[in-house]
Amino acid sequence: MRSAIVYGERQIQFDVVPNQVLGTKIRIHVHPNATVEVEAPIDASQKLIREAVAKRARWIVTRLAEIDEGRKHVLPREYISGETHFYLGRRYQLKVIETPHTPSQVQLKAGLLRVSVPHADAATIRRRLNSWYKERADSYFRKRLDELAGTIPWIDKTPPIKLVTMRKQWGSCTPSGSINLNPWLIRAPRECIDYVIRHELCHLKEHNHSKAYYRLLDKLDPAWRPVKSRLDGMAELLLTQ
Ligand SMILES: [Zn+2]
Known part of the structure; x- marks a missing residue:
């Protein structure tokens, strides 16, 4: 109505x-x-x-x-110095450094996301940066999943996870009980990452979005609604490459 x-x-x-x-x-x-x-x-x-x-x-x-x-x-990224990029909910200014004779690297330093590459073209920077995001996502998500799963009485073993790039989804749970997480979620604030992980952990017990599912989620994470709205509001910004 x-x-x-x-x-x-x-x-x-x-x-x-x-x-x-x-x-x-x-x-x-x-x-x-x-x-x-x-x-x-x-x-x-x-x-x-x-x-x-x-x-x-x-x-x-x-x-x-x-x-x-x-x-x-929300504009497409150009991968040039001065551009804003996100990591764990914070904004960083991209700084591109051309280093022809040293291996490429990515560093977070003093509010800057410094990318050193042999050739500073957009495609190279994008590739290097994306693989850095994925490495970070992998280690951060594993650690957090382990910590959160450890506090839930009905989970006795941390489920396996896989990074899966999805265009419109942050996570999913397979029927066999493994969890897929979108690596670009590493750009979101920590509380949003926790929300997505808890959402998926609840699916290990309740597979659909049933009433029983939401009862479980409400119990585990009573304040999830505003966090979800916050993440939804940033989705376009965080998923734009
Ligand atoms: Zn769900």
């Missing part, structure tokens, strides 16, 4: 959907495609729903503005 309220000079349109979990609360989501969804108990009145949206109107308008802003900034 679609509805709207007026806030200042703008209209906020939203879709009302019945609550999937934990029946009593009204929850508001601003999705990365700039749609607003209000999760409400089936018996919530129109008035109650509109009041809830009005109360969060400032936050909704801010989130929508951020999404607009983010879209403007």
Whole structure:
């Protein structure tokens, strides 16, 4: 059901959907495609729903503005000095250094992502940088998966993981119980990486996004919703090569 309220000079349109979990609360989501969804108990009145949206109107308008802003900034990468690249949620400025006689290397130093390559052309830099991201992703994800799995009573052995580049997905869980993670997730903040890992770990017990699945995830990670929204909002930025 679609509805709207007026806030200042703008209209906020939203879709009302019945609550999937934990029946009593009204929850508001601003999705990365700039749609607003209000999760409400089936018996919530129109008035109650509109009041809830009005109360969060400032936050909704801010989130929508951020999404607009983010879209403007998503440009294809050129791999030149001065460009912004992300690592564990932080911005680094790329610095390209041509070193014809030494092996290529990548270093994080004082807010800079320094890439030394024999020939400073975009394709070479991109390749070198991507393999660096993948090495980092591999070791960071393994360590974190091990730590998080260790705190979950129903997991007795850390599941195997594989890095799989996906265009629109951060992770998945195979029927045989191994976890695939998108290496570009290493560009996201640590809390977002934890969220994706916990999301997949819950699939080891509940394979679908059923009510039982969300009950499990809520128990393991009660604050996952805003973290997911944050990651969704950055998806385009982090997945752009
Ligand atoms: Zn899932």
